[in-house]
Amino acid sequence: MSTLYLLHKPYRMLSQFSDDQGRATLKEVIDKPGIYAAGRLDYESEGLLLLTDDGQLIHRISDPKHKQPKTYWVQIEGEPNDTAINALRKGVMLKDGMTRPAQVRRLTAPAVTPREPPIRQRAGDRVSWLEITINEGRNRQVRRMTAHIDHPTLRLIRVAIGAWRLEGLAPGQWRCETLHAPLKRRPSSPRAARRRS
Structure with a gap:
């Protein structure tokens, strides 16, 4: 049995509990001793971060061999055509090699919490x-x-890692789940979302 914490990491917050440059860290939104992030989410990205004190669970979640799919909602400049979408689906060549094929679909603007500060956007610029x-x-x-x-x-x-999803969590909120089954099975129902006061 393991306890897993699902956190909505806010924008411009590190995926760690300390920083020598004075940047925001996880300590500001969740204060549970001995837990660590299973994987990372970069400073300027938002969304689902999984944390636990179970080292084996961290390995099973974050190790690429276990292929936990990660799903993102991505706001981009402009409106990509079918050729661009299909390129992402097939894989694109980056400096560190070819990406694996991705699942990609267009979204209507999702109902998400406004970002603070908002994105920089000039009048008339198209986004999707x-x-x-x-x-x-x-x-x-x-x-x-x-x-x-x-x-x-x-x-x-980031809105999902494997079977775990972000729904119901505002930026800075978290909930915990108790896992009674192997990772490949869907986790148990979440407890009520909580925010550190």
């Missing part, structure tokens, strides 16, 4: 949203993928 699911975790991979098709990422929100 994609849902992208990948099965690997290179550094800033989704941002580099959308840049490759000439549609830079403006906002990146």
